[in-house]
Amino acid sequence: MNAFFKTMNELQHESSPYLLQHANNPIHWKAWNDTTLATAKTENKLMIVSIGYSACHWCHVMEHESFEDNEVAQVMNAGFIAVKVDREERPDVDAIYMKAVQLMTGHGGWPLNVVCLPDGRPVWGGTYFKKDNWIDILNQLYNLYQSNPAKVTEYAEKLHEGISFLGIVNHTNANPEEQDPAHIKALIEKWSKSFDWEFGGYARAPKFMMPNNYLFLQRFGYQTSSKDLLDFVDLTLTRMAYGGLFDVLGGGFSRYSVDMRWHVPHFEKMLYDNGQLMSLYAEAYKRTQSPLYKEVIEKTMDFVQRELLNPDGGFYSALDADSINPKQQLEEGAYYVWQKETLQQLLQSDFDIFSTLFNINDFGYWEHDNYVLIQSQSLENIADQFGLTVAELAHKKQQWERLLFQEQLKRPKPRLDDKSLTSWNAIMLKGCIDAYNAIGNKDYLKLAQDNASFIIQRLWSDEGHLWHTYKNGQSTIIGFLEDYAFTIDAFIALYQTTLEESYLYHAKQLTDYCFDHFYDETQQFFLFKAKNTSALIAEHYEIEDNVIPSSNSVMAGNLFTLGILFHNSHYEKTAMQMLNHVIPNIDYGSAFSNWLNLWMNLSTDNKELAVCGSDALSMIQLINQNYLPHVIVAGSTTASDIPFLQNRFDDNDTLFYICENKNCQLPVNTITTALNELAIK
Template sequence: MANRLAQSLSPYLLQHADNPVDWWEWGEDAFAEAARRDVPVFLSVGYAACHWCHVMAHECFEDDEVAQVLSAGFVAVKVDREERPDVDAVYMAATTALTGHGGWPMTCLLTPAGDPFFAGTYLPKAQLLGLLDNAGRAWRDQREQVVASGSHVAQRLREVTGPPAPAAVGPEVLADAVVRLRGQYDDARGGFGGAPKFPPSMVLEFLLRHHARTGTADALAMVRGTCEAMARGGMYDQLGGGFARYAVDAAWVVPHFEKMLYDNALLLRVYAHLWRSTGDPLARRVAEETAAFLLRDLLTPEGAFASALDADTVVDGHSHEGLTYAWTPAQLAEVLGADDGPRAAALLEVTPEGTFEAGASTLQLRADPADPVWWEGVRARLLAARAERPQPARDDKVVTAWNGLAVAALADAGALLGRPDLVAAAARAADHVLATHLVDGVLHRTSRAGRVSQAPGVLDDHADLAEGLLALHQASGDARWFAAATELLDRALLRFVDDDGTVHDTAHDAPTLFSRPASRSDNAEPAGASALAHALLTAAALGGPTRHRAAAEQALAACGSVATGEPRFAGWALAVAEAVAAGPLQVAVVGDGPDAEALLAAVRRSGSPGLVHVAGAPDAPGIPLLASRPLVDGRAAAYVCRGFVCDRPVTDPGAVVAAVGPVPQA
């Protein structure tokens, strides 16, 4: 019989709707039921594209014996971490504190008050049943100790996970971060550290900005080495474009195959910016292929972007990781023929021994093909053949924050690469999210098929969406995106920032948890505080309220201790600090036609981290930078300003380049 999850909008929860486990969704009703029955809460947190979540579901939650034990002694609560990042954050902090590591699926036992007294990750059936038996007996026979333990854990976590003291992130911190990152850089294979290896998207953005401001060769070299290594390895989809979540090895050969919207949005922006810095054709190709992946595989009928493609492919009820993507030499020959098959195998490093499982290989492209026309034909044939294989499921919920990142990436890339179609796609996604997720002035976290969920928007939803709208405003010149962004930021300041400037991930009026999350570390996405700092800084430079600049600096300082101590986990905060150090540098282009386009193209060639720009008619309503900026002798003109103090307008693109500065080459 279907459980309570059958009415959920979350694809992850719907994956569990037919389990024999009597699941509840997170909410007051579940904890009230635990209190009424006087039993603990069994909390399971995961997400739809998670391989080990599928494994535990098959081993445990589809099992009648496990279901009976859970029903008898617990209230079982299932949470989609992507829908409720607030719940995930506080209990992941507990899991990490209690076990020394974290991950998904996350398994916690809670008192009816929500305090954790056990935490772990993936558990096979026997281990889970042993845990439930021991916990049940402890709850019956040692209730006071269990409750006291949970209360103590919650109190300690409130103490140790509170916001750190603010710290400035000035030029000395930025220079030191580059030195420290250089010490952790993998010269042979790119990236930082060993296996598993995650794409360091936000660190790469910081390094690009640092190079643009200072000309430091090491900064650009680390970006180029990492971006090339990732793009040529198996973590990048050599046929369809787009990146997997991470590589299980240090050489980027074997990925964890799930493809996430946030990774691909952040990396699309990095590769577009790397192309701007260097003109590297590989960077441009990867940017355009990643954009194509977003539009082909993650675009929803409503015009926004789905969350992810699963790590697994299901065949006959069984999950197989990588089945869609891995190849053997024989499979290549079957598709391409006796001549092209071995040639493609050599190019893509598909060997009889295999690099993945069961003699299959991931596809790598370690060198550019000698015959690009031949390769494009082969690539198209292999992609068509792959489309006939069983495909991974798509998590089609629309997440506000991740769509904000996608809007920013597509708007930036479209403007830089001369692709108005990408800017138009960004506008359609922004339109849908604003129309669907903003309900009576309150921003919600997710929707599916046009139906908005009740999950509250957290700080990064507000900040990342504002970031995307501001990038779209600069790419399109449309004033409505600037207005929508500044309204979102004002709401964020009102609901997520205390009177003393403390920034929180959840709103003042959000349902309370045992701890109020206030992350300062960038993880797979920018932290809420660093995302807020960047959006506020950009809005202020574009002519928004002056209070936005002060609030941006306050939010950046909130991330200062992480930026100083662990730069690998503060890439976005460091990128924001680069913008502070280099700006504000504002350029307003007035006029239309080829002359205005040439001026705007010159502006966009600059990688100055403090630069914002906008183009349109003189005194266009709703665009502060265009106010009192007339044409010059009837011609299009560019006004270059530093902190709203402007040089004389120029009409020559070369003069614009001289004024805003080209990216230093190294």
């Protein structure tokens, strides 16, 4: 690429791995910032806003086909201001333009490409485009804007109205009868019609994991003694763990599978998925003591520590789907797939058993003579077929996995997105805590505490706000609501595990900051973007839960818990206002699963537990090993000023206080009695 293009492409000055991937394109890319937006207005040029992320396969395809092409560059450079956005760095920008594309086309995804007026209002958009189609569309839009700008502006105004309308929350309130969690059952019955009873998950492809859906369904199934629901959750978790989507060799989950069987993923591994799945499998392990779930936790934690841990105690964001193949070309999944001949050479006489276990057959075949390892039968069934004990087969499986993993390490690794995002770090922090509580590995607790220190020291400014992203010793971009919501949630969980009250006070401090800078009194929800930062073309309130729970649902849950622990009626009132606005709008449960989880807190099953005394920490550790989704836990080893714990410490005994709806029973002094009292009756 000549020096002129390199000078005109401003992405070389950015730190985002995704933006840097485009720094050598012949496009005159600019980053999203106030200077770029002012330039578009000054030059009166349409803007192309192109949004993606570093691990996105189809983003790479469009880059290779179009953004590396000089013919495309001539069109884009001559008539437009071209802006590249890393959706992970700027989820606020992504959310607004995703709404626009969904209004225009009925669907969305990445890469996300939008053409906007110079003031940022969109006029056209879509996702992936082939080169010729892309050039044709841009030429048409350029010519229309030159010949009839009023028509383009009129369309932008109508679309802007639609985007702004989507940002308004329906303020219908649930009446007292509608607030009864018994109404959740009808939502579950409707939801369950989409369940896949053969492979788990939903009966459609592509297949996303949606961890929060199963955290809720597991809780609801447990509290209502629904064997069918619990069976479905276990079917889903087992099938996901069997491989393909889950990397049985190196650990960690890919983002989604393209088929119904959880077999062939888009091979990118995202921190947020793996953090949430740690929490999900940890809770499921507490309930079932399944060795498979424990194996998933341990392998995934090994993966995170090996591949995603930075020297400061933070976590990197993602591994790419693409890696270098034997032909020295970037290819999706090249690091993970196997050919039959290679496996035969490596496994020798064990190949027949291995190929039955991991389906080196039509079931496990992908494409181009490649197989993606996937288990479809239990170890018990396979062992029986080959006259082995389950222990013997399990031992062989471990040996095979170690052998292939060592062979895999000889391959070029997928590219790493080495920025650290506050929200995603907090999600993984929570996953580490939950994994520690479930299986007791102290390394996981240390990982969580080190990560908490990283967030406090590197991502929490002296002015009181959180930063959103960190790389190369620099923290940048003012934090969004998701950064606060997930950090508060993680700090509450870290307090509930360690009883170190500083974490709880940190959570409260961040909560109060959110009220000052994000809360909208009119809408009675929290804005996604802080009020004191540069405005976008419309306000955004993140309400619906998706692959990641919505920041408002997480904040509402935080307020509910902190309201109880600090006896703060304002927190509790706000949480209930938010929930009561959402309840009448819940049509399909999967899009509101974290709200449903909060709604379950109004169940008569829900309890609070305070453990106070010199042995409180060891007792809390035992309590946390149990599956108790309906219990809010707190405790102290000394006298505490936390309102929920005040006047409950006894120098001579460790006491368990069980409360329900602000009414507490007389304390008991044995953990067995406490657990019996907490059990679902």
